[in-house]
Amino acid sequence: MNYRSILVHLDESEPARTRLDVALHVAKRHGAHLSALFAPAVPEHDAAYAFILDAEYWSQCHREHETCRRALEHHFFSRLAEMELKGTWRTAAHAQHELLARARFADLIVLGQSNPADVDASLSNRFQARVVLSAGRPVLFVPFVPPVSSPASGGFAHVGDHVMVAWDAGQSATRALHDALPFMRLARQTELVTFTPTHQDGALAHQNEDRIPAADIGLVLARHGLHVQVTELHPPPTVPVGDALLARAAKTGCDLVVMGAYGHARWKELILGGVTQTVLGAMQVPVLMSH
Template sequence: MEYRSILVHLDGSERASACLDLALLVARRHGAHVNALFAPEPIEHESAWSMTLDVGYRGQTREDSRRALEHQFFNGLSQAKLEGTWRTATAPALEALLALSPFADLIVMSQSDPAALDTSLANRLQARVTLAAGRPVLWVPFAGTFPTVGERIVVAWDAGQSATRALYDALPFMRLAAHTTIVTLNAEREGRIPGADIALVLARHGIGVEVTQLHTPPTVSVASALLARVEKLCGDLLVMGAYGHARWKELLLGGVTQTVLGAMPVPVLMSH
C-alpha cells in the first residue's frame, strides 16, 4: 500500500492550521492527493458552546476560520505542486468523516486542546473515527511543531491484531524512514526473541529495523514508558494499534486518557 489519498479533518480550531500543514507535509513526501474536510465540532458539542458564546459570533468565527483554512489549503497545494479537493461538511463531523474514510489511505486529525471546555467530547470524535473508519489515523498533537514526520519511527509491537494492522498500515512511512525502532511489549506472545520475526518480515520488504524491549516497573504505566522511549529515541512518529494490549485497551476505550492522547510528544499513527 502507498499513501495516494489523504483525508485531513479541519475542525476550525486554532490548531487546524498546523494539522493542515502536517497533512500537506506528508502528502508532499508521498505524492498524495489531499482531501480537506472542514467540519467543526459535532452537533453534540453545541450545548457546551451555547452556554458561553453567542450563536451569531460562533457562526462568524467558523466562517472566518473556514476561509483562512481554505486559502491556506490551496496555497499549500500550489506550492507543493499537489492536487486536492476542499469540502465543507453539511453533516455532523463523525458522519462526514466516516462517509469519506473508505476513499482515504490515511486520515489526519488533530488532538483536541486539553484545556478546552469540551475536550472529552472532541477527543471522543477522534477515537470514534480511529475505531470505526477502518483506515489508519494520524493524530497530530495539539502543541508543538513537527518539521519532519516519519524520519525516525517508533513502532509499539506486541504481535496482536491491532499492532499488526498498524505496522502494515505504516509501511509507506517505514520505506522512507531514516531509522525505525520496534519496541516490543507483551513479549510472551512471541515464541522466541521478541520482535525477531516481524523484523525478518520487514527485512523482506527492504526495511531494516532495530528491535528493543520495553520493561515497565509496576509503578509506571505502559503508555508512560512508551512515550518516554519515543522521546529517548528522538522519534518523530509513534505507530501503535488502537488497542492490542490489555492496558492500551483500557486507555483508549476507557475515556481516552491524558497519558497517551493528552501528552503525546509526536504524531501518533493508530489503526484498529
C-alpha cells in the same frame, strides 16, 4: 500499499493550521492527493441555545466561523499551489458522519489531538475513538500545540524520518505496523520496541530464552527490504506501558510513533485506562494508530 489519498479533518481550533501543514508535508512526501474536510468535531446545539442566547450572538458566531473557514481554505489552496500538490476542499455541518463516509476512500486520515484544557475535550475524544474504531483506515494524530509555542513552519516539519513502532504481536499492532509501511520505506531509521514488564522481585513477566523478541516480525519487514532495529524494554511494574512508550519516544527523538489502538475492549480502556488513552492524552510527536 502507498499513501495516494489523504484525508485531513480541519475545524475552527487554532492548531488546525498545524494539522493541515503536517498533512501537506506527508502528502508531498508520498505524492498523495489531499482532501480537506472542514467541520466541527463537536456539534453546535443551535436550537438548544437559541432560547438563552440572542440572535446577535449567533450572528457573530457565524461570521467568525465563516472568517476562519475562508482563511483556512485560502491557506489550503495557496499551499497546494506552492507545493505542486492536488487537493479538494469540503465543508460540512458535523464532522463525524461525513468523515466516516469519506474515510472509505482514503489511505490515511489525519486528525488532531484534543486540547486538554477544552471543556469539550471529552466529546472530541469520543469523536477520535469513533473514527479510529470505525474508519477501517490508519489515523495519524497530530499533537495539540498551543499557538504561542507553534513555530511558523507548522510545528512538525518532519514526520516519518525516525519511526518507532510499538509491537506486542496483537491484532491492532499488526494492522498498524502494516499500515505504516509507506512511512517505514522512506524513513532513515525505524525502531521496533517491545515491552516485557518486570515483577516486583525484578523477574521478567514472561521470558523464553530460545526466542529473540520480535524476531519473526523483524524477518517479515526484512523481506520488505527494511532494516529495523529491535529493542526490548523492561519497565518496572510501577510504570504503565503507555508511559514507558512515551518516555522511549522522548529519549530517542523519534518523529513518528506507530501503535495499535484499543488492543483491549474500549470500555475497559476508558474506565481502567490503557495505552491508547495514555498516548492520546500526552503525545508529543505525531502518532499513527490502527485498529
